[in-house]
Amino acid sequence: MGRRWNGWGDESYIKEVPAHGERLIHSVIGETHALTDATLESVMAQVPASRLPAHPLVVTAAEDRVRHARGQSFPDWLAMRSGDFGVFPDGVAYPETSSQVRELLDYAVEHDVEVIPYGGGTSVAGHITPLASQRAILTIDLGRMNQLMELNEESQIATFGAGTPGPLVESQLRARGYTLGHFPQSWELSTIGGWVASRSSGQQSLRYGRIEQMFAGGRMETLLGTMDIPTIPASSAGPDMREITMGMEGRMGIFTEVKVRVTRMAEEERFFVVFMPNWQAAKTAVRELVQNKVPMSMMRVSNAKEAKTHLHLGTQEKQFKLLDRFLRLMGMGDERCMLTYGVTGTKYQNKTSLKQIRKVLKSHGGVGGPLANIMGSIWSHGRFKFPYLRETTWTRGIAVDTLETSTDWDNIDQLMADVESALETALRSDGEEVMVFTHLSHMYTQGSSIYTTYFFRCADSYEETLERWRKLKNKASSVIARGRATISHQHGVGKDHAPYLPAEKGALGMRVLNTLVQDFDPQQRMNPGTLLEKSNAGNTAEHAAKKAQQEAAESVVG
């Protein structure tokens, strides 16, 4: 596969957008015009001389530096498309062992270098984007540490190199009859070390848990030395080092080996899509199922706006009209929502789960029928393809981004409405409409994640387009920060969410994080500006934007 240098995924894959889908978007946001993309050559020509002293593991070629300069956040996307990168790392290293990572950390200390750990480069929150610095910046790409190093079948624990991406995690396990079961939407590119470092969650978290439940131990290289976290099933002996290192996003150290709890491949896995008459019915049904502990592997509820959009983007017009007529015949009007769910286990387990699920869905007016199975299968085949949508809409001048949070059940409706409304109205003063829709996709007895997607028009320039995004992001993030919610349920903090972290953690929580980072890395050499804001950000443009975000966040906290 050839990986796109300035967008998502495999160059050979293009996600088609049906004409009636595009018309639907335009009917909300108006006609759109594309911006011009920069070429890789023009960007490579901008790369300045490296400030890094020579080292056998460090590559300073322009293309390596361009390809490691940005992740997949919306600002990253604009940088890659406009060619206006701002900052490049001074070099990239591709270590193959923990001891080479140690060697690189020693080199960084010796030569006063900043270090950014890089997994799949899929961050949507600025984790791996370098900030301008007086010091040279080294990106450590763990992609060559991609092997299943050990599999203990009795204890069902697998050890992987931290740079192993989703497909290589699963294929190496599948060859032995096992699965990890961690399927974030970024799965094709994101890595097991990145999942741990940023606490990700996968689509089948209902069966397999979040990465927190899978992470059994491993090795982290820090500036103070190697930290080996043993695999112990559970312990009451003080706070768990797994929980303290997970989510540190490279600030305490770099994971080089990750041990995870794996599961034997299930005998059977099935996905279904049903339609629910309205939001309350859909939400109540999934809450009931998760609170009654019915074994399932995933649930997702698209609100009416998302159901409508997805049906337009996922079907041809003729198919859509047939389905729409059928659903209306069944009494499902414009308020209908879409509920996708999956069961994974033995055939017997799935059969008994399905019996319970269908009873609950039916009691809330769910309609599935023969379509449920077919649409479930379509969902499962396209489950990692959504990120490719940005590529397609971009060529039409349609910008798309997502944001996500989680909150308790009693707050779901209010927060979803507030986030959607913040986005829908954020650009009204500029005369711009925004198309917004939401789903719940990670269910807990206590609450759920909320995942919102929004389309807006590219402006006439890159700068103005970025400005539109900033308004949208700030408004929605401020709503989340004051909404009994997390600034990120599954994407991490990175640089984009760092200003909002104090609202979630509180003063003493921030003190805990700062104290640990300060102790492990007093020079702020490890991924500075990520998770915790850099005290003296060098890049002034970036700094001004941060400052504005911070003020918004503070007004929320205060």
Add this chain to the structure above:
Amino acid sequence: MGRRWNGWGDESYIKEVPAHGERLIHSVIGETHALTDATLESVMAQVPASRLPAHPLVVTAAEDRVRHARGQSFPDWLAMRSGDFGVFPDGVAYPETSSQVRELLDYAVEHDVEVIPYGGGTSVAGHITPLASQRAILTIDLGRMNQLMELNEESQIATFGAGTPGPLVESQLRARGYTLGHFPQSWELSTIGGWVASRSSGQQSLRYGRIEQMFAGGRMETLLGTMDIPTIPASSAGPDMREITMGMEGRMGIFTEVKVRVTRMAEEERFFVVFMPNWQAAKTAVRELVQNKVPMSMMRVSNAKEAKTHLHLGTQEKQFKLLDRFLRLMGMGDERCMLTYGVTGTKYQNKTSLKQIRKVLKSHGGVGGPLANIMGSIWSHGRFKFPYLRETTWTRGIAVDTLETSTDWDNIDQLMADVESALETALRSDGEEVMVFTHLSHMYTQGSSIYTTYFFRCADSYEETLERWRKLKNKASSVIARGRATISHQHGVGKDHAPYLPAEKGALGMRVLNTLVQDFDPQQRMNPGTLLEKSNAGNTAEHAAKKAQQEAAESVVG
């Protein structure tokens, strides 16, 4: 209920030991002679003048100070029985609100006082036992903060005062149709705040999880101010403050309010006991069930020695002989093990679980029949009565203690054998035999807890009896510390396990804990010596013992 001042639980309850049970113990450890108990009056007479300045919330009466001086560890037990307490707190406060706890912390800072948080006083690892100090010591008993303060039925989150003991947690929830489902063996006395502070686990962790999975947030009063941890279902925004505060055992602060995830009372709950032909069959069966994710609420496997002992202690001789004959007819000889399990849920869920469970148990030679149900019911009625056994055996001069750990499945047999053998041989040089047996009671896909009980003879003096215990505890703890295991799966660290913590956490893990405690409490005012050893322990006798333990632990680590 009148609570025993020098032992476990309700004064009116006595656990009888059948004659053939006592004979079995004596057949291993020999004839025994009881030691003489001190009276409460004689201990009260020893209590020195309080060093605490007057405060309206602080009580300095001798009986309060005696009743808060010790927990339920074996050394605590000997202290309470001999009357040789060593150190008493200088006073006890019974706050009724978070703000009163704050007030007490301010008082402690102002008057240079050490603070020990006290829940149910059930620690078996020395958490609440004061160390001798130049500073006055105040024990804060949270027992008056025992109310269900709020129940959010939609999000299934309950807020409790941190001092609420197990029975009051459950009765207040049951009145509303809910359960927490946390049932440690100490449940009758231990409190929700203590469970969180020391990361406890209950008998039905297979359904409800450990306290880590239940703890949704709450309030902790620290010397730096109040830390409110919000209820968020899940977050990728950096390390989770719940995980950082849980298990801190009072070193960072005192939990005053605890929010927990609750569950609607199940339609049905059933327990069963079956016999398995041998250890390998029993262990393999429970591993298969948990790794296949069959929904259950508890499993416990007693090894052959425990099965034999429990049947002798739990039945009359005639009953035992009938059962033994039946089992031998079924081909179950001396190697037979006992497997207790439970299902909790809707009737339909339980039916489908039981179908899967019985199939697996049968495939490994399990025998239950009509007895399974009756014995399961007997287990569930006696489930919190085991701690009363110490009271009964003590009057015969039989000392009993337990220790527990957890490890991965591939290490279970080796570690169990090593711990049992360390205990069985620990007193051989003194010509003493020890009776040892083990069960697994908390199952994870990765491994299991190991819970070992041992009986030994009281010596002719309290000092010598304590010395015997020290040898036993040190030998077994050293085996655990070098055995890919935790020094405690469910009892916490306290003071007794603190010397072994470095073997589990490693140098950098210990650095993390020390850094946080140092930042929150630079004067080591909060529960000093618990979790992390006190740098300059004052009590010389205690100190010498610790030193010996530490050296043992270090030889293990090194």
